[in-house]
Amino acid sequence: MKILVVSELRQGKWNNASFETLAAAQQIAKATASAVSAVVIGKGVAPFAGELAVKDVAEVLLVEHDLLDAYTADGYCVALKQVMESAKPDLLLFPHTYQVRDFAPKLAAMLGKGMIGDCIGYRNEGGKLVFVRQMFQGKTAADVTFAGAAPWFASFQSGAFRADLLAAHPSGKAPVNSVSVSLSAAQIRTKPLDLFKEAKSAVDLTQAPLIVAIGRGIKAPENIPQAEALAKALGGEIAASRPICDEGWLPMERQIGSSGQTVAPKLYLALGISGAIQHVVGMKGARTIVAINKDANAPIFEIADYGVVGDIFEIMPALTEALEKSKSS
Amino acid sequence: MKIIVCIKQVPAKDAPLAIAGNWIKESDIGFEMNEPDSYALEEALRLKEKHGGEVIALSMGPERVKQTIKEALAKGADRGIHVVDDNFAQLDPLGSAKCLAAAIQKEKADLILTGLQSDDHGFGQTGVLLAALLDLPHATIIMAIEVADGKMKLKRELEAGWFQHLECPLPAVLSIQSGINKVRYATLKGIIAAKKKEIAAMKRESLGVSIEATQKIEKIYVPTKTKKTEFLTGTPKEVATKLVEKLKFEARVI
Secondary structure (H helix, E strand, C coil): CEEEEECCEECCEECCHHHHHHHHHHHHHHHHCCEEEEEEEECCCHHHHHHHHCECCCEEEEEECHHHCCCCHHHHHHHHHHHHHHHCCCEEEEECCHHHHHHHHHHHHHCCCCEEEEEEEEEEECCEEEEEEEEHHHCEEEEEEECCCCCEEEEECCCCCCHHHCCECCCCCCCEEECCCCCCHHHCCCEEEEEEECCCCCCCHHHCCEEEEECHHHCCHHHHHHHHHHHHHHCCEEEECHHHHHCCCCCHHHEECCCCECCCCCEEEEECCCCCHHHHCCCCCCCEEEEEECCCCCHHHHCCCEEEECCHHHHHHHHHHHHHHHHHC | CEEEEECCEEECCCCCCCEECCEECCCCCCEEECHHHHHHHHHHHHHHHHHCCEEEEEEEECCCHHHHHHHHHHHCCCEEEEEECCCHHHCCHHHHHHHHHHHHHCCCCCEEEEECCCCCCCCCCHHHHHHHHHCCCEEEEEEEEEEECCEEEEEEECCCCEEEEEEEECCEEEEECCCCCCCCCCCHHHHHHHCCCCEEEEEHHHHCCCCCCCEEEEEEECCCCCCCCEECCCCHHHHHHHHHHHHHHHCCCC
16 A cells, blocks of 8 residues: 655644654554655745655655645645646545645545545554544544545544654655646635734743633633632633633633644643543643543543542632642641 | 525534444434534624625435524524435535535525534535535635625634635635634524525435445444543542642642
């Protein structure tokens, strides 16, 4: 089997998820006696291709074009379709980034193929690859297989594989082969404009050692002061899962997860957070995770060191009191 | 503007899930509008209020889906399209998108909106697949839409707090990021008005779409735990005292 990893650059830098996906590809290749290649796309990105060539890959494909300088879904699909025609991969693997979500399903559909997106692992069952992904917001896992002939498409959630396990090339360097693609401006229908960040956030949660995070379980904005009092007693910062910020109950800069901040504090106290994957990717690096949730089956308990199944409205004030008492004692 | 919003009906957020093979037992649980799609519906209604036109709520699934279409009509959509399919949960993303695309093709819409992803399968592919099948430009994870001179200026969310503006011609397909707007509730007047609005039902088979599965969910299951969680029990006060002790002397994080 030929595996092709589609790597991703973000504003002239690696998106680290590319290395995780390459590590996944190496593992799958080992299990299935396959060869791994990687593709680097952009303009002036030859040095990045060189960086991948020292990894354990058969070759690195370098796709450069003026019209691939800025990402567009149309540009990437037109270019990658041509890459596929020459490289003929059986399995394309992508990091499950916002960019990949934007174009990879379309690339697959252009070839009448499907994509198993957002996988967290795989198994090799007698030569048949089974991909594992989450469903129902992380409440269940699903085993998914491809139906029909190759090429197949899959993407891996960030953090699902470890980039530090990436194997180096056994004899120095793999060849970097340029693939020329024909692409015209008329084929690109959207026009990317400026990249920007919203007003600089006053709080940098990535630096906070102690974080109290709230989820849907907080129920109403009137209840947030209770969580804030707990954060104050702990000496920590308040944060939230996406729905809370979507509702405007806390500012977006307090959001933890794939679309918000990624944090790795000493302590992460999750109150009424179910633990959907989009949230978990932003906080699973915390040293100690405490989860308090009324649903004993909430996925957050899968990654918690300490768990309390109960009503956050009873436990928040009791915990605030206990923390204050412990400080004064 | 003629806007079609694709809306999925999913199990209610707090519904207890009983696994049955590669799906769940549907009896005894409630269903509701997929929350990310409610943001897409709201955005469609706001665009119509600003630019005039029509909002069509399109959904696919068994009979119960009608209730979610009615909710969209009560909130202000002008009419509904129901692609009736009792086996909808077994379709893969490409199969569902092919059926939706066939229903959309009859309408010649200016704009097609979807939510970011569904809260059940969570594939998050429908919008992008529709764009591919209908050969339309698309953009995803959209946080703002401005329409002027036959094209749109969009604000797209990237990762790690970054955003990007982009221009996109019409017609197009957009998938809307949750939180783009504040979703309205249906008013009593809206609910009454909805009773007179049309829902065109068509059987999935009548669309003449040939579907070949590209992927198959073999089974679903409760995930295996990777970490040993110590559960603390007792009254809230006891639990709080225990937790503070654990954090202080065992985890040593406070």
